[in-house]
Amino acid sequence: MKQDRVRTDVLDIAFEEHGPSHGPPVILLHGFPYDVRAYDEVAPALAKDGCRVLVPWLRGYGPTRFLTASTLRSGEQAALGHDLLQFMDKLGIKRAALVGYDWGGRAACIAAALKPERVRCLLSSGGYNIFNTAAFANPASAEQEHRFWYQYYFHTERGRAGLTKNRRDICRLLWKLWSPEWQFDEATYEKSAASFDNPDFVDVVIQSYRHRYGYAVGDPALMGIEAELAKQPKISVPTINLHGGHDGVGPAPEQDNQAKNFTGPYSRRLLPRIGHNVPQEAPAETVTALRDLLRETTR
Template sequence: MHEFNRRRFLLNAAAGAASLSFDNLALAAPKALAVMPTKQVEAGVLDVGYYEAGPENGHPIILLHGFPYDIHSYAEVAPILARQGYRVIVPHLRGHGSTRFLDDATPRAGQQAAIGQDLIDLMDALHIPEAVLAGYDWGGRAACVAAALKPSRCVGLVSVNSYLIQDISKANLPAPAPVEAGFWYQFYFLTERGRAGLSANRKDIGHLMWKGNSPTWHFDEPTFKRSAQAWDNPDYVEVVLHSYRHRLGHAPGYPDYEETEAFLATLPRISSPAITIDGAADGVIKATDGTASAARFSGPRQHRQLAGIGHNPPQEAPRAFADAVLELARKGRWRT
């Protein structure tokens, strides 16, 4: 009996030591980054890669990323919304991730009418009659365009940097801002040197932009590399170049989007309930109190500033961004 107890003690001690050792290893190991797996759906001119979470019968929320970023801007926001019972859709914009053009002959347009139409086409393909739309940078512009084109399909709008629809006709280019250092990449992309540079150094340029766009955001290299993979898309360079060249009057728009661009040039008001957000530490667009764009919203609208946050609020302040989306979703007048 004595021998049995001694053996049991030794076995228990060994098991405890092993458990302690593995626990310590687990605590020491770096936390694995969440990777958002994508599905594919044909929508308009694209085969769109998108992440989906939450119940299929939940009210839809579509989250839209900017440039140079990807769907992982919403790696923390999406689960918050899904846990509240919403169907969350996070698509790769054209030229990013697994999104591809269905036809090699389709122009690699990056103009605002194109990315806004992509969003409407995605909603059609996924049989989504209405949704809360939320985005920043390119994604915010796509959401604003879709809300203006199809107001009945936008239950609510969250847009970083307020109203992002632009009148890009040469006669109506925006007046130069007092300081345009944050827009350096836009002017660089007007040149053929910019084309060569983006083609050869897309990750280096993206890293430089992340640091300049959000000077207070201390992202780590694994976080950056996770998003940078999305820029290996074969259409990335051409879509990006057309976006900025068209926006600054250095490239024509494509015929399929002429009618929509003419409508957007009138700067149509957005009637959907909206929450607009500025990061107070945005290195691209200076934060405002929102009054300058107030006339562009005919529906109820709130404007919020996020202290210490830069150009990518959903990734830098996921809880605050998710709260804005949830407020509109909960108060929304859903028809379906």
């Protein structure tokens, strides 16, 4: 494994690379509030299969940095998708298998929906992860609304101050609430929590959660992408939805309601006792699912 960096239009993206440089590319994308350590047991297994495995830190995390102070510290969905495609462009990757959950799953779904020719296959925890921001005007059920407490907290200046001062406590609590069966230790948490010390972490997170509810402006450079995402584009690439059965923020429904968003081969695999952080809680199942997709897409 080696760590490297690549410059896009607005970012200096840090990433880890495993496996042979000539292998079929696989990009592993972490979510909030996690980092590349979520794939510590996934990446080496795929590298042994001969894959070129790339694991970037998202904007606002770890050693990834913005190039200029003038760029809006946006965490909106269009920014995440744009960053992924730029990352591929700058590394000369024409087509890759994508794996992601939470924010990383959103980036992967956006790339698959808008640029299907760039995506060999998709492993997305939770399935279709592209927002219809207009739908956020409609309240959800009380059961679901209470799971969004942290989002409403971040909508306030108290929430910004709280995340600035208590980011480790807040993110640790989210780990526990979202993965109630996962008995992680403090050393495991701290390996990822170090990424939250990024100087842009708070601004990116706050903008992300405010933007989706219409409480913060988006990046003008990304308005075209946001307009495309508002149409809720279908995903045509072969996809497996690897959904934690005990996901504390997005519980898996008994009936899969995601299939309608996919026009290509699609299936859902439920993982009992697994929470939100699927690749770190269930690395073997993650590797198996991706191997199945890679095998299927070689035919």
